[in-house]
Amino acid sequence: MIRYKSNLIILMVSRVVSPFIMLFALYVIFHGHYSAGGGFQGGTIMAASLLLMRLAAGREIAQLQFRTILGTPLGSIGVLIYFGTGFMAMLAGGEFLNYGFLPFAGFQAAELRSLGILMVEIGVGLAVMAILVAIYDDLLEGYPHD
Amino acid sequence: MITDILGIASAIAGAFFLLTGGIGLIRFPDFYSRNHATGKSDTLGIMLVIFGLMLIEGFTLNSAKLLFALIFVFLTNPAGTHALVNAALHSGLKPWFRKDKRKGEGSCTGK
Numbered sequence: 001m002i003r004y005k006s007n008l009i010i011l012m013v014s015r016v017v018s019p020f021i022m023l024f025a026l027y028v029i030f031h032g033h034y035s036a037g038g039g040f041q042g043g044t045i046m047a048a049s050l051l052l053m054r055l056a057a058g059r060e061i062a063q064l065q066f067r068t069i070l071g072t073p074l075g076s077i078g079v080l081i082y083f084g085t086g087f088m089a090m091l092a093g094g095e096f097l098n099y100g101f102l103p104f105a106g107f108q109a110a111e112l113r114s115l116g117i118l119m120v121e122i123g124v125g126l127a128v129m130a131i132l133v134a135i136y137d138d139l140l141e142g143y144p145h146d
Numbered sequence: 147m148i149t150d151i152l153g154i155a156s157a158i159a160g161a162f163f164l165l166t167g168g169i170g171l172i173r174f175p176d177f178y179s180r181n182h183a184t185g186k187s188d189t190l191g192i193m194l195v196i197f198g199l200m201l202i203e204g205f206t207l208n209s210a211k212l213l214f215a216l217i218f219v220f221l222t223n224p225a226g227t228h229a230l231v232n233a234a235l236h237s238g239l240k241p242w243f244r245k246d247k248r249k250g251e252g253s254c255t256g257k
Binding site for chain 2: 009010013014016020
């Protein structure tokens with residue numbers, strides 16, 4: 001097998017472009033209420049940014065950015081945020097994921113629904129990002145890399 | 147009015163370069179020359195199309211978004227072409243050479 005040496009041009013371009021991809025992912029997540037996008041799409045773009053650094057710089061250097069061991073816990077935390085929002089609304093008297101019943105004081109019903117959708121989308125985005133990076137790392141497990 | 151005409155002319159020029167890249171992709175013999183054709187002319191074509199759209203749109207927020215798209219196409223399209231060609235070269239793909247019998251055993255047979 002040919003040893004892979006990281007290429008300087010690709011590494012520099014990836015270093016320049018990767019933060020902008022992350023910024024666009026946050027834009028997609030936080031504009032999911034009232035325009036195109038949402039949690040799943042934003043999480044996928046965020047995972048693309050992390051995987052770009054993994055492909056360009058190699059696995060060991062990319063561990064500084066997002067460690068392999070973080071994949072499963074962050075995915076679980078994202079699912080917990082999603083489930084906790086829905087369950088909080090259910091405890092406060094409504095149905096599961098009925099955002100109008102969320103127990104936050106000082107909000108109108110419409111603002112409360114907007115906030116609930118934002119919380120759910122943050123959870124979904126976190127889960128999708130962590131799980132996609134974890135899938136990539138699991139596929140490379142045992143592969144003879146340098 | 148004059149910016150509309152300039153924008154349409156720029157978009158048509160970009161479409162011409164995109165067509166050239168597509169013809170090169172079909173007609174060229176091997177991986178490296180095909181990548182050469184699409185990498186260069188597609189970058190220029192997409193940049194000209196986006197620049198023409200910016201001229202038509204005027205000085206607005208959408209024009210700023212198109213400017214960002216132009217900057218990122220300018221950065222990433224040649225880098226992607228470079229990554230493809232670099233990976234092909236590392237995995238041992240030989241470039242294509244014309245098999246010219248008159249020169250005999252020349253140095254550029256590619257074997």
